[in-house]
Amino acid sequence: MPDADMSDPLKFLVVDALNGVQAFARQLLHSHGFAADGILCCADTDAALAQGLAFKPNFLITDWFPKAPLSGIQLYRRLREVQPGLQLSLLSFEVTPEREFEALALGAHFLLKKPFTAEQLQTELTRALEAVAKNSPGPGRPARPAPRPVLPIMPPQPLVKPGDRVRYQGAVHVAQYVVHRHGETVVQLKGQTAFVPLEKLQPA
Template sequence: MSSSPATAEVAAPRLLLVDDDTSLLRLLTLRLEANGYEVATATSGEGALEAMAEARPELVITDLRMEGMDGMALFRLLRERHPGLPVLILTAHGSIPEAVEATREGVFGFLGKPFDADELLTEIQRALSLGGERRPEAAEWCSRIRTRSPAMQAVLDRAGQVAATEAGVFIRGASGTGKELLARAIHDASPRSQGPFVAVNTAAMPEGLLESELFGHRKGAFTGAERDHTGLFREADGGTLFLDEVGDMPPGLQVKLLRVLQERRVRPVGGTQDIPVDVRIIAATHRDLEAAVGAGDFREDLFYRLNVVSLTLPPLSERREDIPLLAETFLEELAARYGRELTGFAPEALATLSEAPWPGNVRQLYNVVEQVVALATTPLVPDSLVREALDSAAAPMPTLAEARRAFERDYLERLLTITAGQVRRAAELAGRNRTEFYRLLSRHGLDPARFQE
């Protein structure tokens, strides 16, 4: 009988076990190796960090209570250095508050000792199915993000690591830095890539409308609700929901969003039953949310729920090596769109672009190039035309969220002027209770006493 063709050997999944109980380590190692896993061990959190380079695990299983560095401290360091690496915590001292805290911070799973062996194996399989730190090649997911900047590449490397997991992602960055573009790239690199990607700017619509847009509504729930509306959470079911400018979300909606994230169920406005949803959340803001939490404008529990892995996009002024690349890319794209025969920028024009301050970041650069394409009369764009476009863009068109914030501040100042700083009367005119009105004033740094003079 002829032998069958040789098959390629599949590498065993690599696990790192961390526990100061050496007897338990030996027992777990034997059991997991018998189930086809390659196992490395460490007897302390410090030892686990030293073992990472050689072990290259796809999953870390650690005890919670250990001498020196405990399991949560180890997890936090691993999250910083290896954000896509799932961590499973085992403990004989487990409690519901500890489990809630651990999972809120992004721990994959939390099992109490003594644990059921089958349950542990199930959790391991579930964690490994997310892909660990394996990530796709750049061409497969972030080809639309053009960069030569080490700072930007570091962000993309971290984003690529976390994309393969289910961890919530929080993107920080000034307006125009490309937060939605990065969010879409993370979605494209994730196991949810075949599902929908749904984006919403939470600062661009009033609270009542935003609640209906996010969670849906039933026919007749309010005036004008002539038919059922699905809502963005259900539209994004099986995919990713991108919440842009989440830092401007009204307090009432923050409570409802937190409930949905905790329970993974939504209740449409006017509805009586919850509907399960399976959605990954990527949130973004230009605001300092730590300061907003301290000021009471943003819920701390919601902040930690969203901020599992944080990515910060550098402003264009900190990635100037990308300006010529982006400008030429935009020029080629826009010239093709408008049917213009343009070959590029003159060297002096590229130098001017590279030295400009760019307060509006990549979005402003795109707008300047679009103006140049519309006005160019020669194939090679001259420096004079670039300078003219920059001068006209010195005060770039604000985004809808920025315009809404400016209007809101002006409106509050007018109310306080009319009422001579009487908060109760100003809140009545605004149709808000005093607590909410004080939050609005705090958000915009307005002191009613200044208007009493």
């Protein structure tokens, strides 16, 4: 029985607290021919797990999140329970020999030290995608040949993290989840079910 992750176009989950990193990774994947509905971006591992279990990504690009209750490594292991063929790439402000060894042991395509340049992420991600394409000929590849990517500029967006106090419609709320999807960043406030566009929030 063929693996599900190789019978359909690849789906990507990008997890990073920086909106600029999310936006750049999304644009870079677009430039390689991957569809918008196959790319999901989240600002923290809790939101990534909640959505990733249903989204079932084939490729996880995540910050290490060493101080989070659910680290990037733990997120990867949880998502592999529903997607055994999940590919991994890691980002981290602190790259130690121990982390390099752990990343290698997990089969990560790369462990990229922050802060990195747009060119560095492009180089590592392009190499990883080429490696995946070699192992998944046909359906797993993007619908059209990848042109040489034009490097976008990482946008300086206001950063809202889970737990931050924000002002919305004259009242102060607490951000619970921050998600980048379909080209925009949205925030779920505690006690509310709807997502609010980031641009409608102000720091409290």
